[in-house]
Amino acid sequence: MRLVFPNRGLDLRIPNYEDLERLDKEEASDRPKWDNKAQYILTCVGFCIGIGNVWRFPYLCQSHGGGAFLIPYLILLVLEGMPLLLLEFAIGQRLRKGSVGVWRAISPYLTGIGIASMLVSLLVGLYYNTLIAWIMWYLFNSFQDPLPWSQCPLNDNGTEFVPECQQSSTVDYYFYRVSLNSSASIADSGEIHWPMVVCLLAAWTVICICYIRGISTSGKAVYVTAILPYIVLAIFLIRGLTLKGALSGIEFLFTPDVDELVKPTTWLDAGAQVFYAFSIAWGGLISFSSYNPVHNNCMQDAVILTAITGFTSVYAATVTYSIIGFRATEKYDGCISENIMTLLNAFGLPEDNITASNYETELNHLNSSYPDTVLGLDIKTCDMHKLLSEGVEGTGLAFIVFTEAITKMPGSPAWSVLFFIMLLCLGISTLFGNIEGVVVPLKDLNMFPKKWPQEALTGTTCVVAFIISILFAQQSGLYWVTLFDNFAGSVPLLTIGLFELIAVVHIYGIDRFNEDLEFMIGHKPSIFWQISWRFISPLIILVILVFYLVTQAQEELTYLVWDPNSVEFPTLASVPYPSWINAVIFFLAGVPSLAVPVYALYRLIFSCCRKKKCIQKKNEPNL
Amino acid sequence: MFEKIFFLLCLSTALAEQLCRPEASDGYRVRLSIKTALGDEAYVWNDNEMFLFRATLAFAMRNQISGQEFEVSNIIVCDETPRVSFWFVVTSPQNTSQLVDKESVEEAVRKSRNRINSAFLLTDKTLEFIGIPPTLAAPVNPDTPPWLIVFGLVMGAVGAGIIVLLASSVVQKKRKNDEKPDDEEIDEETRVKTVENSAASEGIYNRSFSDDERFTHM
Numbered sequence: 001m002r003l004v005f006p007n008r009g010l011d012l013r014i015p016n017y018e019d020l021e022r023l024d025k026e027e028a029s030d031r032p033k034w035d036n037k038a039q040y041i042l043t044c045v046g047f048c049i050g051i052g053n054v055w056r057f058p059y060l061c062q063s064h065g066g067g068a069f070l071i072p073y074l075i076l077l078v079l080e081g082m083p084l085l086l087l088e089f090a091i092g093q094r095l096r097k098g099s100v101g102v103w104r105a106i107s108p109y110l111t112g113i114g115i116a117s118m119l120v121s122l123l124v125g126l127y128y129n130t131l132i133a134w135i136m137w138y139l140f141n142s143f144q145d146p147l148p149w150s151q152c153p154l155n156d157n158g159t160e161f162v163p164e165c166q167q168s169s170t171v172d173y174y175f176y177r178v179s180l181n182s183s184a185s186i187a188d189s190g191e192i193h194w195p196m197v198v199c200l201l202a203a204w205t206v207i208c209i210c211y212i213r214g215i216s217t218s219g220k221a222v223y224v225t226a227i228l229p230y231i232v233l234a235i236f237l238i239r240g241l242t243l244k245g246a247l248s249g250i251e252f253l254f255t256p257d258v259d260e261l262v263k264p265t266t267w268l269d270a271g272a273q274v275f276y277a278f279s280i281a282w283g284g285l286i287s288f289s290s291y292n293p294v295h296n297n298c299m300q301d302a303v304i305l306t307a308i309t310g311f312t313s314v315y316a317a318t319v320t321y322s323i324i325g326f327r328a329t330e331k332y333d334g335c336i337s338e339n340i341m342t343l344l345n346a347f348g349l350p351e352d353n354i355t356a357s358n359y360e361t362e363l364n365h366l367n368s369s370y371p372d373t374v375l376g377l378d379i380k381t382c383d384m385h386k387l388l389s390e391g392v393e394g395t396g397l398a399f400i401v402f403t404e405a406i407t408k409m410p411g412s413p414a415w416s417v418l419f420f421i422m423l424l425c426l427g428i429s430t431l432f433g434n435i436e437g438v439v440v441p442l443k444d445l446n447m448f449p450k451k452w453p454q455e456a457l458t459g460t461t462c463v464v465a466f467i468i469s470i471l472f473a474q475q476s477g478l479y480w481v482t483l484f485d486n487f488a489g490s491v492p493l494l495t496i497g498l499f500e501l502i503a504v505v506h507i508y509g510i511d512r513f514n515e516d517l518e519f520m521i522g523h524k525p526s527i528f529w530q531i532s533w534r535f536i537s538p539l540i541i542l543v544i545l546v547f548y549l550v551t552q553a554q555e556e557l558t559y560l561v562w563d564p565n566s567v568e569f570p571t572l573a574s575v576p577y578p579s580w581i582n583a584v585i586f587f588l589a590g591v592p593s594l595a596v597p598v599y600a601l602y603r604l605i606f607s608c609c610r611k612k613k614c615i616q617k618k619n620e621p622n623l
Numbered sequence: 624m625f626e627k628i629f630f631l632l633c634l635s636t637a638l639a640e641q642l643c644r645p646e647a648s649d650g651y652r653v654r655l656s657i658k659t660a661l662g663d664e665a666y667v668w669n670d671n672e673m674f675l676f677r678a679t680l681a682f683a684m685r686n687q688i689s690g691q692e693f694e695v696s697n698i699i700v701c702d703e704t705p706r707v708s709f710w711f712v713v714t715s716p717q718n719t720s721q722l723v724d725k726e727s728v729e730e731a732v733r734k735s736r737n738r739i740n741s742a743f744l745l746t747d748k749t750l751e752f753i754g755i756p757p758t759l760a761a762p763v764n765p766d767t768p769p770w771l772i773v774f775g776l777v778m779g780a781v782g783a784g785i786i787v788l789l790a791s792s793v794v795q796k797k798r799k800n801d802e803k804p805d806d807e808e809i810d811e812e813t814r815v816k817t818v819e820n821s822a823a824s825e826g827i828y829n830r831s832f833s834d835d836e837r838f839t840h841m
Contacts, residue, residue, distance in 0.1 A: 140770035140777075151762040159756055195770075202774060205781050212788055341656075348704030351658040455792065 004509045013105045014095055017519055023096075024294040031096065032215050033291050039219045043288055044305055046226035046429025047279050049312050051131065051398075054426065057277070058317035059393035060269055062253050065260025072261065072270040074310060080540045081274045082306045083532035084497060086525075087504055088280060089298035092289030094516045098440030099283030102290075106508045112599030113499050114441055117283035119592040120492045121437035124282070126465060127484035128434065129207065130472040131395070132427040133199035135420050137179055138399065140199075142416035149174035150407040168570030171404045176478075176562040179399075183475040184563040186483070187578050190475025197473045200466060207428065208462035211435050214454050215291060218432045225429040230312075232422035233319050236415075240322030243409070245332075249325015250318060252388045264547070271544045276489065277309055281496035284433030287440050297521045320397070327405035328387035335382035339363075342377050394485075395478075398423060435461065479559060487585050492592035494545045499596050501538045510534065557581065642722060643701040643712045649722040650712035651732075652753040657707060660749035668707045672743075673700065677711075679742045680732075684713055684723070687731035691716050729755050 015023070034040045061069045095102045100114030141148050152165035152173060160166065165173040176182045183190045210221040240246045260266050279285065289298065333356070340354045343366060354362045367374045390401075406415045439461050442448060448457055472480055504513055510533065518524045560572035567573075643650065653676075658665045666672065677698040684693040693716055703709040713723040732739070732755050740750055747757035 136777075137770070140773040143773050144765070144769045146763060153762055154759055159758065161759070198774060202777055202781075205778065209781050209784050209788070212785075217788075341659075344706055345654065345708070348706040348708060350705040350707070351656060453792070455788070 003506055004511075005507050007107055007507055007509070010106070010508070020094075020096075020294045020519075031291060033293075034215065035219060037296075039215075039222065040288065040292060041301065041304065042222045042226040043215070043219060043429075043432065044285065044301070045308055046222050046426075047284055047288070047433030048277060048305060048309050048430075049226075049229070049426060050279070050430035051128075051423055051426050052273075052276060053309075053313050054316045054320060054423065055394055055397040057273060057313045058253065058320040059397070060273055061317050062321070062389070064263075064266040064269060065257035066252070067254040067256035068258050068261055069266065069270065070314070072267045073274065073313070076267070076271045076274045076540065077306055077310050079532060080271060080537050081278045081280070081309070082302055083529060083537045084275075084280045084501070085278055085285070085305060086299055086302035086529065087500065087533065088285045089289045089302055090513070090517055090520065091504060091508075092286035093292050093294065093296060093298050093520060096290045098287045098290065098444050099437060100441040100444040102286055103503065104444070106503060109600040109603050110499075110503050110507065110596070111603070112596035113496060113503060114283065114444070115599060116492060116496050116499075116592040116595040117281060118438055118441035118445075119595060120488065120496065121282045121284065121434050122465070123484060123488040123588060123592070125431060125434040125438060126469050127472065127481045127488070128427065128431060129203050129465070130200065130469055130477065130481055132207075132424065132431070133196060133203040133472075134179065134395070134399065135423045135427060136202050137195065137199045138403070139417065139420035139424060142413055142420060145413050147403075147407055147412050147416060148178070149403050150412070164564050167564075169404070171400050171407075172562075172570060174403075175395075175399045180478050181475050182478050182562045184561055184565070185575060185578075186476050186479035186559065186561075186581070188476055192470065192473050193475060193477070194473075196477065197470060200469055200473055204462045204466040204469070207431050207435060208458055210428065211432060211439075212455050212458050214439075214458075215288075215436070218436075222429055222432065225425040225432075228425045229422045232418050233316060235418065236422075237315075237319045237322065239409070239415070240319055240326065243322070243326040245326045245329025246322035247325065248329060248384070249321040249323070249388065252325065252385075253317060253321035268544055268547055271540055272490070272494075272548070275493060275497065275541070275544070277313065278305075279430070279433055281493045281500060282433060283437035283441060287436045288433070295520055295522075299517070299521055299525065323402060323405045324388060327401060327408065328384060330405075330408050331387050332382050332384050335380060339379050339382065342379060343374075346373060346377055395481075479561065482559060483581070483584065484588060488588040488592075491545070491548065491589045494541055494548070495593040495596070498538060498541045498545065501533065501541070505533055505538075557585075642714060642720070643699040643710060645702040645710040647710075647712065649725050649728070650710050651725075651728065651755065652708060652710050654706065654708035654751045654753065655743065655745065656749040656751075657743075657745070660745050673703075673709075675742060676700075679735075679739050680711065680713070683731040683735035683739060684728070686735055687727060688723075733758070 061073075091102055095105050097105060098114075099117045100111060103110040103113040149171045152161035152170050154160070155162050162173070164177060180196065181190070181193045209217075211218045289296075292298070336356055336359055340356070340359060343349070343354055343363070344351060347366065347370075363374075363379075402419060403416070406412050406419065409415050435458070439457050442461070443457060448460070452460075471477070474480075504510070510530070514524050514530075557577045558574045559577060561575050563569065563573050563575075645652070655668070657668065674695065677695045677700065680698045681693040681695055684697070685691070693713070697714045697716055697719070698711055699714060700709050700711045713728055715721045715723055732752055736747070736757065740746055743750055
């Protein structure tokens with residue numbers, strides 16, 4: 001299918017091969033450059049490997065059939081992720097501009113793609129940095145023994161713990177009440193929680209300083225932020241495997257359930273996860289590739305990056321579930337001991353009579369002899385499976401499950417510091433790509449005065465973003481973060497990815513693209529790439545997008561709240577969103593997605609008007 | 624003679640039994656979890672340990688109500704179970720058929736809880752007085768929150784970094800300004816050429832013209 005739309009003036013807008021060769025030889029361009037290839041690879045790895053690899057992928061893996069989930073994940077990684085990755089790398093390296101510049105060079109009508117990427121990067125960056133602020137808060141608080149989330153405050157009498165803490169747990173209380181001071185609904189903004197403002201300030205300042213001179217500073221920072229997480233994961237893996245119950249967690253994660261492969265949701269979730277894992281359509285990867293030398297082998301880079309992402313996802317999942325298994329085993333043992341104590345106390349039996357090994361038989365024996373008494377005791381059922389599957393995704397994993405597990409390890413402050421430094425590095429390295437995807441397009445769109453140095457651009461962006469993100473420091477901040485996470489980082493990315501594929505294959509021209517790759521790396525891309533770019537990847541993205549929209553439209557929008565007054569407390573209550581949320585959702589998801597057609601339309605009208613004026617002016621002297 | 628002694632003994636034990644009844648109004652149930660607390664080093668609960676308990680409790684009562692000399696015989700124990708839990712009541716030393724009220728006993732136990740616990744190498748959780756909740760240890764609350772200290776360190780480092788960067792960029796600019804007068808003469812010639820040619824190019828990306836000039840110039 002060689003459907004290529006007419007695209008006049010393309011050769012005038014992009015550098016031709018001679019110019020590129022000359023640029024490469026003389027290094028005459030004023031564009032920043034990577035110091036070495038390792039810096040580029042580490043930056044891309046850091047960008048792709050983010051907090052989602054630690055707290056989203058393991059949950060998906062376990063809930064969609066364990067080891068069997070790896071099959072759709074790896075297949076879609078290769079069919080959907082890798083082609084898009086190579087597309088972004090190659091187009092950036094060839095056209096040597098940021099995301100707005102690249103799409104504007106391909107066709108001025110397509111500048112909307114760049115604008116949409118910038119908007120998505122901005123919205124995602126806002127809430128992502130809030131997550132980093134929370135991680136920093138926990139990191140700062142890890143330098144004390146005992147850890148503050150291992151104890152409950154006392155009530156006024158001093159006889160009991162505060163009821164909110166008593167009913168839930170110390171870690172829940174610390175996260176929802178002490179750190180965030182959550183209100184009970186998104187509409188109830190409450191007041192600004194100042195420790196959070198302080199942490200947001202710290203987060204934005206750190207990012208600002210790391211990126212202050214563009215990639216010349218962030219390129220040095222990635223040596224730490226991209227490599228440290230792997231080291232920490234290794235340390236946690238070794239520690240985790242020596243803990244009791246770790247293997248049960250890993251078993252739980254990888255036990256394959258082949259029936260899950262038949263369900264479409266498994267494949268959809270795998271596809272969506274691959275898409276977000278690669279940070280495609282944020283514009284950062286295009287920018288990073290544009291700083292490469294012209295003959296850099298971007299195909300090799302794409303394959304390497306895919307392999308690293310796949311490996312890291314599995315590696316992080318193993319570590320995560322070893323710790324989850326440990327925590328679940330501890331809780332299970334605690335539950336059993338409690339029940340044993342209750343039985344011993346009620347029946348006045350000596351302590352050795354009931355142990356963990358004969359608990360079941362003794363319980364049945366007592367139940368048959370004295371059923372009424374046993375019923376009155378209200379013995380809790382201890383369910384290992386339930387303990388392994390609770391709260392293992394997202395913020396719940398990092399701030400509740402993991403912190404609880406850490407308090408049970410000897411030497412907890414050290415483990416806590418290590419864990420949160422790892423999350424911090426993972427998050428900051430992703431944010432570098434984010435900021436790149438915001439600052440460079442703003443520069444290309446001439447939003448800043450030309451005289452300003454790079455430092456001023458970064459500084460202004462960070463200050464403005466900090467002020468906007470104070471929204472997340474309110475008492476309802478947690479719910480806003482979840483809202484942004486669900487809507488700003490989902491549909492817009494899929495639509496932008498789809499437009500990118502269509503733009504390169506049909507507007508830039510797949511033949512021209514193949515020639516470019518031949519010029520850059522020495523050989524044309526093989527038939528695999530051709531088929532994926534033209535048919536497979538767009539089809540996969542379209543299917544995921546349609547299914548996602550259909551399911552979202554059918555469901556009522558609800559969210560989980562921390563409400564001490566609700567019936568289900570301490571479980572989070574599921575509450576419907578207020579009606580004005582639809583406007584916010586449209587802003588978050590609709591505006592970036594619609595930026596592409598709207599801008600194209602605006603440009604069309606604008607150029608039509610200009611042509612009419614031109615024609616009028618030309619005709620006037622004749623009159 | 625012996626019959627009288629025998630009769631008195633029976634009477635006293637009967638009276639003691641009447642005073643100490645489980646779930647009676649002025650007593651408390653005690654529960655010890657020795658094996659949970661001490662594991663392999665657990666001691667066996669026997670009459671000697673019980674004697675120690677009654678002596679410790681008499682000590683606690685003496686501390687609470689000064690002036691009255693409580694003896695071991697004033698602490699009456701009943702309803703022992705293999706769990707190691709029993710019921711106890713305290714009689715007044717002046718009138719052995721009268722029980723000391725609940726509140727005083729609770730006060731006494733609360734005050735001397737630590738001493739009672741350490742006599743048996745147990746803790747508040749493993750030596751329980753059912754009905755007397757232990758005063759919970761207040762959570763550790765340092766005066767300066769440690770997180771502010773770490774935050775201060777991080778912001779200090781970041782601030783120092785910003786100052787260093789700004790200073791280095793200012794120094795670089797100064798150096799460039801010093802070098803500029805030397806380069807200006809060479810620059811002017813090329814600039815004049817490029818200005819003449821850019822008028823013809825009209826904004827189309829076209830570097831090759833200006834660079835050709837440079838080559839032919841040489």
